[in-house]
Amino acid sequence: MASLEDRISKPDNSQPEEKDTESSTGTNVNAAPFVPSGSTSWADETAEAATNSEPSAVNAKAEKEMSEMSQAQTDGASGPLGGSSGIYDPSYEVNVQLSDLQANPDDPLYSIKSFEELGLHENILKGIYQMRFTKPSKIQEKALPLLLRNPPTNMIGQSQSGTGKTAAFVLNLLSRLDYSPTMINTPQALVLAPSRELARQILGVIQIMGSFVQGLTAGLSIPTDVANRNREGLRVQIVVGTPGTTMDMIRRRQLVADHIKVLVLDEADNMLDQQGLGDQCIRVKLLLPKTIQVVLFSATFPDQVVEYASKFAPNANQITLRHEELTVEGIKQLYLDCPNEAAKYDALVRLYGLMTIGSSIIFVRTRETALRIERRMNEENHTVACLTGEYQGAQRDIIIDSFRSGQSKVLITTNVLSRGIDVQTVSLVVNYDLPDDGRGHTDPQTYLHRIGRTGRFGRVGVSVSLISGPRSYKMIKEISDYFGVEMESLPHGDWDQVEEIIKRVIKSSRAGSNFQTTNAVASSSANGTKDFSM
Numbered sequence: 001m002a003s004l005e006d007r008i009s010k011p012d013n014s015q016p017e018e019k020d021t022e023s024s025t026g027t028n029v030n031a032a033p034f035v036p037s038g039s040t041s042w043a044d045e046t047a048e049a050a051t052n053s054e055p056s057a058v059n060a061k062a063e064k065e066m067s068e069m070s071q072a073q074t075d076g077a078s079g080p081l082g083g084s085s086g087i088y089d090p091s092y093e094v095n096v097q098l099s100d101l102q103a104n105p106d107d108p109l110y111s112i113k114s115f116e117e118l119g120l121h122e123n124i125l126k127g128i129y130q131m132r133f134t135k136p137s138k139i140q141e142k143a144l145p146l147l148l149r150n151p152p153t154n155m156i157g158q159s160q161s162g163t164g165k166t167a168a169f170v171l172n173l174l175s176r177l178d179y180s181p182t183m184i185n186t187p188q189a190l191v192l193a194p195s196r197e198l199a200r201q202i203l204g205v206i207q208i209m210g211s212f213v214q215g216l217t218a219g220l221s222i223p224t225d226v227a228n229r230n231r232e233g234l235r236v237q238i239v240v241g242t243p244g245t246t247m248d249m250i251r252r253r254q255l256v257a258d259h260i261k262v263l264v265l266d267e268a269d270n271m272l273d274q275q276g277l278g279d280q281c282i283r284v285k286l287l288l289p290k291t292i293q294v295v296l297f298s299a300t301f302p303d304q305v306v307e308y309a310s311k312f313a314p315n316a317n318q319i320t321l322r323h324e325e326l327t328v329e330g331i332k333q334l335y336l337d338c339p340n341e342a343a344k345y346d347a348l349v350r351l352y353g354l355m356t357i358g359s360s361i362i363f364v365r366t367r368e369t370a371l372r373i374e375r376r377m378n379e380e381n382h383t384v385a386c387l388t389g390e391y392q393g394a395q396r397d398i399i400i401d402s403f404r405s406g407q408s409k410v411l412i413t414t415n416v417l418s419r420g421i422d423v424q425t426v427s428l429v430v431n432y433d434l435p436d437d438g439r440g441h442t443d444p445q446t447y448l449h450r451i452g453r454t455g456r457f458g459r460v461g462v463s464v465s466l467i468s469g470p471r472s473y474k475m476i477k478e479i480s481d482y483f484g485v486e487m488e489s490l491p492h493g494d495w496d497q498v499e500e501i502i503k504r505v506i507k508s509s510r511a512g513s514n515f516q517t518t519n520a521v522a523s524s525s526a527n528g529t530k531d532f533s534m
């Protein structure tokens with residue numbers, strides 16, 4: 001067995017899911033499920049919407065509660081997880097910017113249609129209003145008609161980070177379930193995600209979007225404590241889980257998969273590419289009925305995964321992007337050339353004041369580095385939290401929920417949180433170490449997902465990559481080349497200027513390649529490196 005030391009010094013990028021060999025059941029999000037609205041599936045019921053759409057007494061109460069909640073929560077910080085808005089609410093800026101962006105045909109948030117035109121049930125539309133979404137993003141507008149079409153067709157969908165892929169697949173799920181009383185406890189849809197945090201977040205979105213859907217039940221299949229285990233199994237319509245635990249539960253018949261009709265892999269390239277998860281996802285799929293609709297979503301589909309994804313989701317409708325289209329305009333990408341490794345820590349401490357303007361995530365390569373930096377910063381009175389794969393379920397939930405709610409504002413983590421996590425207040429992402437693929441090669445996809453934790457749905461954000469020495473310089477150059485993106489060098493040593501540059505972006509309503517931070521940004525860094533201008 002690996003010693004603790006071995007375990008914490010391991011890069012976290014290859015094992016987002018906790019290794020919990022025993023299966024565990026999830027939570028039913030609707031402890032008191034809503035009364036089912038009819039005996040047929042909603043997909044067939046649209047014409048009857050007018051008669052079935054009146055909220056029940058239960059729903060009226062839920063509507064009121066959800067309405068209050070929606071004032072503060074439109075991101076992944078859904079009901080039970082605690083909201084993140086309200087601590088730092090950039091809604092004015094975002095509204096102004098959103099209407100501009102959604103009117104710009106070149107922007108990923110652009111769309112010509114309204115949600116009302118997408119053929120969704122009235123009660124699902126109410127969930128969308130609850131989320132305070134006014135118009136669909138490009139991926140939602142393009143994907144939804146294809147996803148909803150009958151007979152169901154597989155889909156491989158790609159769009160930039162933070163552009164609303166979750167809602168696209170959740171709306172499809174909600175539209176496809178059979179809500180008849182006999183099916184209320186029958187698993188009909190399965191969503192797999194690479195981490196427990198992402199699975200919980202997706203469940204939160206289902207819960208809010210589906211809050212007016214009568215009869216909806218959903219739950220989690222993620223590793224959890226023995227005390228929480230429910231021997232009866234997971235008897236809900238939508239199951240969201242991590243692949244290992246889900247596979248275990250299906251095998252033990254704690255999750256009866258006979259009636260599953262939709263399988264979604266979120267962060268699909270990661271789920272199919274990784275040795276462990278890829279294998280588990282294939283096994284899960286083999287345990288499901290042959291006729292399922294397979295939906296794969298991610299911001300990245302590297303070439304080596306595309307072919308394989310097409311086999312996993314045969315004859316899929318595909319919405320894909322080129323590398324050069326992947327970066328989000330709202331994220332200003334900066335790098336700071338540090339004279340040596342020790343100077344990286346000093347830079348982090350210098351940046352701390354900026355990190356707490358909104359919320360920030362610091363990505364490191366190994367658990368050991370995460371713990372070391374956490375300890376040192378806390379000792380020096382810079383309050384930071386840390387979440388890595390080393391922590392167990394309940395502990396991880398407390399840490400991420402505290403970050404979502406704004407109680408903790410700076411989170412040090414590994415690649416375990418590089419994908420999917422949606423906390424709108426994150427305005428700064430620091431790459432303390434640049435991501436590699438574990439075999440010594442630069443990993444541009446993980447870089448993109450990491451920086452995508454900021455700049456969510458039209459918001460602005462900053463990423464700062466700390467580099468030191470020729471290897472990390474080469475890595476940042478490769479990333480810059482891969483995405484065809486301009487990165488600016490921060491002047492090392494002139495902290496006032498660094499602060500001004502970053503503050504200016506965070507506090508602006510625009511960032512990205514068209515946004516000039518300042519003319520004073522050094523065109524060459526301390527080590528004589530040049531800005532990357534592609």
Ligand SMILES: Nc1ncnc2c1ncn2[C@@H]1O[C@H](COP(=O)(O)OP(=O)(O)OP(=O)(O)O)[C@@H](O)[C@H]1O
Pocket residue numbers: 074075076131132133134135136137140159160161162163164165166167298299419420421422424452453456457
């Ligand atoms: N049509 C919309 N209008 C306004 N906000 C939206 C809309 N669709 C999604 N959002 C919000 O945008 C944010 C990002 O959405 P989501 O997490 O689904 O992005 P994503 O594309 O899955 O990103 P990633 O690739 O990082 O996983 C969320 O806070 C979500 O509530």
